[in-house]
Amino acid sequence: MTVYDRCLQSNAEPVPRMSLTDAKLRYLVEAATLGSMRAAGEKLDVAVSSISRQIAQLESDVGMPLIERGRRSIKLTEAGELALHYYRESVAHREALVSSLHALRGLRAGNIQLAIGEGFVSALPALLQSFLAAHEGVQISVKMAATLEVIRQVTEDEAHIGLVFQVPADPKISVRSSLPQPIKLIVHPRHPLAQSPSVSLRQLEGHRLCLPEPSFRIRQMISAAEAQERVSLNSHFTSNSLHMLKEMAKSGDYATLLPEIAVVVELRARELVSVPLASRGLQDTSINLISRLGRMLPTAPAALLPLLEGGMRAWFRGARNRA
Numbered sequence: 001m002t003v004y005d006r007c008l009q010s011n012a013e014p015v016p017r018m019s020l021t022d023a024k025l026r027y028l029v030e031a032a033t034l035g036s037m038r039a040a041g042e043k044l045d046v047a048v049s050s051i052s053r054q055i056a057q058l059e060s061d062v063g064m065p066l067i068e069r070g071r072r073s074i075k076l077t078e079a080g081e082l083a084l085h086y087y088r089e090s091v092a093h094r095e096a097l098v099s100s101l102h103a104l105r106g107l108r109a110g111n112i113q114l115a116i117g118e119g120f121v122s123a124l125p126a127l128l129q130s131f132l133a134a135h136e137g138v139q140i141s142v143k144m145a146a147t148l149e150v151i152r153q154v155t156e157d158e159a160h161i162g163l164v165f166q167v168p169a170d171p172k173i174s175v176r177s178s179l180p181q182p183i184k185l186i187v188h189p190r191h192p193l194a195q196s197p198s199v200s201l202r203q204l205e206g207h208r209l210c211l212p213e214p215s216f217r218i219r220q221m222i223s224a225a226e227a228q229e230r231v232s233l234n235s236h237f238t239s240n241s242l243h244m245l246k247e248m249a250k251s252g253d254y255a256t257l258l259p260e261i262a263v264v265v266e267l268r269a270r271e272l273v274s275v276p277l278a279s280r281g282l283q284d285t286s287i288n289l290i291s292r293l294g295r296m297l298p299t300a301p302a303a304l305l306p307l308l309e310g311g312m313r314a315w316f317r318g319a320r321n322r323a
Contacts, residue, residue: 024058110300115150115159119262147217160301167288177289183282185275188252201231210237210248225281
């Protein structure tokens with residue numbers, strides 16, 4: 001049901017239909033997304049007064065307020081949320097139509113917006129290169145972000161597909177593929193724990209650790225396991241860069257805790273090795289390929305999905321072979 005139909009049910013007066021290309025609706029969406037009319041004006045390169053006037057005209061067209069008055073930042077009313085949803089669905093459907101028309105000529109064009117966690121950076125390039133080689137007219141944009149930001153980009157249609165570690169439950173998310181990816185101890189081959197069949201969290205208390213900072217989903221899972229097992233790990237080094245953590249582990253003086261997908265290149269080169277952790281909370285973790293629930297993906301992103309799913313299965317098989 002569109003915002004137009006919902007408004008018809010709640011108002012006796014007829015409501016004019018909003019054009020998919022209506023600038024007034026675009027102004028409302030940008031102001032709501034960015035939090036202010038000033039920010040929307042700067043992005044769209046129009047005067048703030050024009051943004052305000054167009055939103056007021058849209059409210060007049062609809063016959064009800066779309067934003068709550070008296071707030072420092074923009075907050076949509078229920079009708080405003082419906083308008084926002086209507087706009088995003090319209091854009092998504094228009095994109096799907098254009099993509100389907102391209103598909104009639106073969107997959108020779110299209111854009112793919114991909115949002116990923118940093119842990120996938122090492123494993124993805126080969127997959128994306130093979131896809132681009134087969135579809136030279138397609139363009140791929142990859143944005144790296146923390147798990148919650150990846151989810152936001154997917155749910156707000158800023159990204160077609162997301163790759164995350166241990167996705168939290170979200171009613172707006174469709175998990176297209178999920179494969180086990182336990183967190184493991186990652187160390188230099190000459191580290192004292194490198195040859196251990198498995199290591200408990202308590203055994204790590206006497207070793208120098210470098211861990212992701214708390215904003216990372218990986219670190220949140222580690223913290224949950226610590227609480228469950230009543231262990232307190234002392235991280236001597238914390239970073240928001242997994243690359244930095246891997247370099248610290250390569251020195252041989254530090255150990256880190258990461259899923260193998262984050263160190264796939266280093267494991268193959270034997271620069272680092274992985275050791276299973278005797279921790280249930282860190283064994284039952286997974287990597288997830290996600291899209292927005294109910295979104296019909298355009299042709300190019302839909303064609304990339306099977307390749308990513310196959311890549312995930314290959315990573316899983318590789319992890320099992322190393323185990």
